Amino acid sequence: MATSQKFGGNWTEEKLNIFTSYLDAYLIALQNQQFKKIYIDAFAGTGEIETSDGGQYLVGSAKRALASDKKFDHYYFIEANSQKAGELQNMINSEFPQMRRIVTIFCGDANDKLAEIISSVDWRYNRGLLFLDPYATQVNWTTLENVAQTKSIDVWYLFPFSALERMLPKNGKYEKWEDCIDRLLGDRGWREEFYKKDPQMTLFDLLADESGQKNGERMVKNANPDHIKAYIISRLETIFPCVSKHARIFRNSRNSPMFLFCFAISNENPKAQGLALRMADHILKNK
Ligand SMILES: C[S@@+](CC[C@H](N)C(=O)[O-])C[C@H]1O[C@@H](n2cnc3c(N)ncnc32)[C@H](O)[C@@H]1O
Numbered sequence: 001m002a003t004s005q006k007f008g009g010n011w012t013e014e015k016l017n018i019f020t021s022y023l024d025a026y027l028i029a030l031q032n033q034q035f036k037k038i039y040i041d042a043f044a045g046t047g048e049i050e051t052s053d054g055g056q057y058l059v060g061s062a063k064r065a066l067a068s069d070k071k072f073d074h075y076y077f078i079e080a081n082s083q084k085a086g087e088l089q090n091m092i093n094s095e096f097p098q099m100r101r102i103v104t105i106f107c108g109d110a111n112d113k114l115a116e117i118i119s120s121v122d123w124r125y126n127r128g129l130l131f132l133d134p135y136a137t138q139v140n141w142t143t144l145e146n147v148a149q150t151k152s153i154d155v156w157y158l159f160p161f162s163a164l165e166r167m168l169p170k171n172g173k174y175e176k177w178e179d180c181i182d183r184l185l186g187d188r189g190w191r192e193e194f195y196k197k198d199p200q201m202t203l204f205d206l207l208a209d210e211s212g213q214k215n216g217e218r219m220v221k222n223a224n225p226d227h228i229k230a231y232i233i234s235r236l237e238t239i240f241p242c243v244s245k246h247a248r249i250f251r252n253s254r255n256s257p258m259f260l261f262c263f264a265i266s267n268e269n270p271k272a273q274g275l276a277l278r279m280a281d282h283i284l285k286n287k
Contacts, residue, residue: 011250025279027070036073038128042110044077046087075103078113111143128153136163141186148239148266159260172219194223240264242273246284
C-alpha cells in the first residue's frame with residue numbers, strides 16, 4: 001500500500017458514514033435543480049485510511065465522494081502534503097479515469113486554496129458541499145466567514161475539540177495559545193466564556209506574581225464539554241444562518257472528547273435550509 005494515513009478510531013468510520021449519508025441525500029435532493037453541484041474536500045488525504053488504533057483500513061472521503069451513485073458537476077480536492085496529493089491523483093487515474101476531467105486537485109494549504117476556489121465560482125449558479133476534516137487547528141475562522149458569504153455551500157466541519165481544550169488550561173495560563181484560539185474561534189469572547197475569577201483566592205495569592213492572574217485576580221476554568229460545544233455552535237451561528245444543534249462529539253477510548261462534528265448551511269433560503277437541516281439532523285440522530 002502507498003503512504004498510509006493513520007488517524008482516528010471507530011469514530012473515523014462514524015464520521016465518514018455520517019458525511020457520505022449526507023452527500024448521497026444532498027445529490028438526490030438537488031438532482032432536478034438547475035444549479036451546478038460542486039464538491040470540495042479541503043483536507044482530502046489519499047482516498048485510503050489506516051486507523052491508528054486498530055489497523056483497520058477504511059475508504060476515505062475522496063474515494064467515497066467519487067464513488068457515489070449520483071455525481072457532482074465538479075470535484076475539488078485540497079491536500080497540503082505533495083506525496084498524498086500525488087497518490088490521490090494516481091488513485092483517480094486508475095479507479096475513476098472517466099471522471100478526471102471534472103476533478104481538480106490543489107496541493108497547498110486548505111485556507112488559501114479554498115479562498116481561490118470560492119472566488120473562481122459564480123455562486124449564483126452553483127451549490128457546494130464542503131468537507132473540512134483537519135487533524136487539528138488548521139481551519140481559520142476567516143475561511144468559515146468566506147464560506148458563509150457564498151450563501152451556497154453546506155459545510156461539515158470536524159472541529160478540533162481536544163486541541164481547543166488543551167489550549168484552555170484549568171489555571172487560566174492560556175497566554176501562549178491566545179492567538180491560535182482567536183484564529184480558531186474568530187472572537188475574543190472565549191476568555192470570559194470559559195474563565196471566571198477564582199473564588200478561592202487568598203490574600204497570599206494576591207501578593208504572588210502569577211501569570212494566570214488578570215488585573216490582580218486569578219482566573220480558573222469554568223467550562224465543561226457541553227458548555228464548550230454550545231459555545232462553538234453559537235460561534236458558527238454568528239456567521240451561518242442555520243447550524244445543526246445535534247453536532248456529534250467523537251470520543252476516544254477513555255471517553256474524552258476528541259472532535260465535534262458540526263454542520264452549517266450558508267444558503268439563506270428557508271426552504272433550502274429546512275431540507276438540508278432535516279437531512280443532516282436525521283443522520284446525526286440515527287447514524
Ligand atoms: C484527517 S486527514 C483527512 C482525511 C480524509 N478526509 C479522508 O477521509 O481520507 C487530514 C489531511 O489533511 C492534510 N492537511 C494537513 N494540513 C493541511 C492544510 N493546512 N491544508 C490542506 N491539507 C492539510 C493532511 O496531510 C491529511 O491528509
